[in-house]
Amino acid sequence: MQFSEGRFEQLRDGIWRAVLQPAAVNVGLVAGSTGALLIDTGSSPAQGARLRAAAEQRAGVPLLGAVVTHAHFDHYYGLAAFDDLPTHGHESLATALRADRVPVEAAELGFAPDDLRAPNRPLTLARLIDLGGRHVEIVHFGPGHTAGDLVVIVPDAQVIFTGDLLEQSAPPAMGPDCHLKQWPAALDGILGLVNEHTLLVPGHGEPFDRVLAFTQRAEISAVYGQVEFLIGQGVKLEDALAAGQWQYDDATIAAVLPIAYAQLASEGKVPRPTLRLL
């Protein structure tokens, strides 16, 4: 089904995704016999409103709510269009709206930051939503890509919406607000649920099977492990790119190294000069 931002593509029975710009973010839609749930909301309140109309038409049942997988603009900033429904997100999302970057991003996207809304049903760990003959589980497996990542599981269809904990179209976004050390543990929560039939829907890119999920978990863990190793060897930040063995391209690693060094420094892990013993 077409709408102005794209179209809903069926992934499994009663489960769709649409790709919205900017950022080519995946938005999910899950329908049961009595209601539907939207997963992620687009980049602005206006885009959220258009998405809402298209989602209700596509689902053929009333929208019962929307869930935001994490606090980044392309997933979160459309949420205001759903504020008369239950809206679900991690409890940290209200605080995230007060970050310095929010007014800057809102200006770039063409609306006022006051137009944004936090989830009106914040959650700490998990929630179950009945859609009629089908339920979805919303789970926070711990910090990873951000402090408040949520995963949306459709058990009967073996579909899992992962937000940006996993990505297919590029390496995972390891930005300043990621939790690199804890990220693999959050992914273990997902990996404990998968089998050969599971379809994983990332925040960006094509849906994939468990093999890519296991690979990406290992890659993220290896980036952290390599930085920890280099710091232990006394390698300074400016030398780390050349000194390390990396799972991703130089640009990706160069961007994440200052973040990783800062996160490890906050745990007291800093490169110390190694003395030659005579």
Ligand SMILES: [Zn+2]
């Ligand atoms: Zn993100």
